[in-house]
Amino acid sequence: MKVIKSNGEIEDFRADKLINSLIRSGASIEEAQEITNIIQLKITKPTPTRTIYRLAKNLLKRTNISSSMKYSLKKAMMRLGPSGYPFERFFAKIMQAYGFETEVDIVEEGRCINHEIDVLAFNKNTVVSVECKYHSSAFRASDAKVAMYVYSRFKDLEDKLKKKYHKKRYEGWLVTNTRLTIDAIKFSRCYSFKAMGWRYPEDGGLEKLIEKKKLYPITVLSIKQDSLQKLLKHELVMATDIIRISNEFLENLGLNQRKINQLKKQARALLG
Amino acid sequence: MKVIKSNGEIEDFRADKLINSLIRSGASIEEAQEITNIIQLKITKPTPTRTIYRLAKNLLKRTNISSSMKYSLKKAMMRLGPSGYPFERFFAKIMQAYGFETEVDIVEEGRCINHEIDVLAFNKNTVVSVECKYHSSAFRASDAKVAMYVYSRFKDLEDKLKKKYHKKRYEGWLVTNTRLTIDAIKFSRCYSFKAMGWRYPEDGGLEKLIEKKKLYPITVLSIKQDSLQKLLKHELVMATDIIRISNEFLENLGLNQRKINQLKKQARALLG
Structure with a gap:
């Protein structure tokens, strides 16, 4: 059985990928295996990956409504548009669920210019300036330009925010609902600020934060x-x-x- | 006589503005005054500024073909699209006319990531990394986000380029064919890198560099x-x-x- 990837390449179908994806969305191992078996019997010619995943989702829906909703999580994130505001609100609520107090849509003075901060979050020890980057298409990634401008912003804010919240550690976070390019990740690592996207970082990507607390x-x-x-x-x-x-x-x-x-x-x- | 500005506001016609604009484009003082007189007689009701400038341009065309072409310079810049490449090539030629050797479209290694540099320019004492920001509409300005990402790029490149061209001073320039926002200007001044746009800086904006050497x-x-x-x-x-x-x-x-x-x-x- 062959699949057609979104970039047009054809490759062998990998049952383990589909099974994992179904399990990640809340299906039991048995459900995931059964659905994958059905799909393998049903698909006879090269088929787009997204068709297969849609089919799998429909099968899962029959057995398990709430799993099917979780399965659509990434797609659901894309519906939080068209503007970036709902995603900012959404991420503020995520931060709250993880013990932060938050302010949204505020303006803070930096060393050289004023900055609109999407989410400013505090807990006992830390103040976090969050830049949210929302894309309404899964094909759009946050690239090095984004990483570079948010870094300048974090640095321009650093001294003033450290002074204003002088007992707290200061952090800048870049959060996106899609992918980060390899250069964006490299840049953020190298300049030691947190960048978070879909499935990145592996141990604490946006989808993990959501699923862990059903947010x-x-x-x-x-x-x-x-x-x-x-x-x-x-x-x-x-x-x-x-x-x-x-x-x-x-x-x-x-x-x-x-x-x-x-x-x-x-x-x-x-x-x- | 009243004019309607592009934002819809109505204000008194200012002859001096039109005269200056005609002179800047190469009309003699006499030509400019004559054209302005004709316009003032001709326009009886509130008229969009752009209509008046178009009319003035047509009058100037009759007397002076090459002045009329210069008069369209800003608009001509907008036709250097739709991609940003022609503007990068154009600006490289400007740099050459001012005594620099140039390379376009190259990739240089920075401290953390590789960077595409639009124009890298050298003279005896200096190496300049130029980021060109091209807009095909005069209403689009280069804003603080642009200034912030180019600054991160210049800083990431700084050490490596200083090492590579170790006898030269290193500068980063941001060049745009339209306006720079006030925050973009503030940011570039505060972090001491050169930003150049249309009529900015006043003593050396892009239009000055062009007109001075008829480029x-x-x-x-x-x-x-x-x-x-x-x-x-x-x-x-x-x-x-x-x-x-x-x-x-x-x-x-x-x-x-x-x-x-x-x-x-x-x-x-x-x-x-």
Whole structure:
């Protein structure tokens, strides 16, 4: 069985990759193996990887609704657009779940110019200036130019923020919802600032932070684009927000009772 | 007489601004004053600034063809697109005219990553790493993000280039064909690297470097887009290139004899 990669190359299908990907999304080993067997019987000619993964997702949906939602996590992140703001809000909530207090969308004075900081986060020992880089396509990566400009920003802010929060350690983080290029990673390592993307770093990429505490974005739920945009506008960016928020509020945004019940049920299944 | 600015504001027409702009483009004081008088008689209701400048340009054309071409210089710069390469080639030629040897499109090793350098320029005492930022719209400015990433790049290159060219002083320049934002200017001043844009710095902006030595881009001549793209592809980026290059070469690019004569005549009028 052959697969066609997104860059057009054809290669042998690797069952282990698909199995791992299904397990990562919450399927049991048995489920993952069974789905992979079905796929291998079904696919007879070279098929795009994304078709195979969509097929696998549909099969998983039949057995396990919440796994299927997690399976779409990367794609769900892409729906947190089109602007970068929801992703900034989303990442602030991630930081909160990991014990930070946060401020969003603030301006701080640097040595030479003022800077808009996407998320400024504090815990007992540390103050973190976070630059969020949101892409609405998985094909866009954050490259060395991004790493270089955020580094200049972190350095320009360093002295002033150290003085302002003089008992805390200062860190600058670059966080993106897609890939970091190899040069972006090299640059961040070499200049000792934290860069985080999808599956990077391996032991603490964005998807790990999300999955470990079930901090799923609201976009994993089945919401149509117009309703989604209304929710995002009100800074409802997490799947938990749907459980927390009153039915009245959601009705006022134009969702009907049936849809509200469906969303709350989905969210509970996912988070329970 | 009232004018409508590009942002929609209405303000009083200022004759001195139009006169200065005409003089800057090579009109004599008398020509400039005469054209401005004609305009003031002609315009009776609030009129967009750009309409007035177009009108002035047409009047100037009647009296002085080469002045009118210079008058279009900023606009001509926008036609050096759509990619950034012609502008890089163009700026390398500017540097050459000011006594530098240049290399374009090279890769140099920095402390942490490799960098593509748009123009690397040398004279007896100095090695300059130039980052060219080309915009095809006058409304796009080079902002603080640009200034911040080029600064990181200059710093990452500094030690290696100093070592490689150990008897020379090292400078990093950011050059754009449009505006630099106030923060971009502040940042470059504060970190002591040269930033150059249109009319910035006042005593040595890009338009000054061009006009002082008549280093006009090929795009000031009357060339249609398809022929222009062929010329740019062959790195013919200066108006002088049209005089220098053989008729045979231009014919092979698809220009007919009449057009070639017309272009050479225009270029000679402009540069003579």
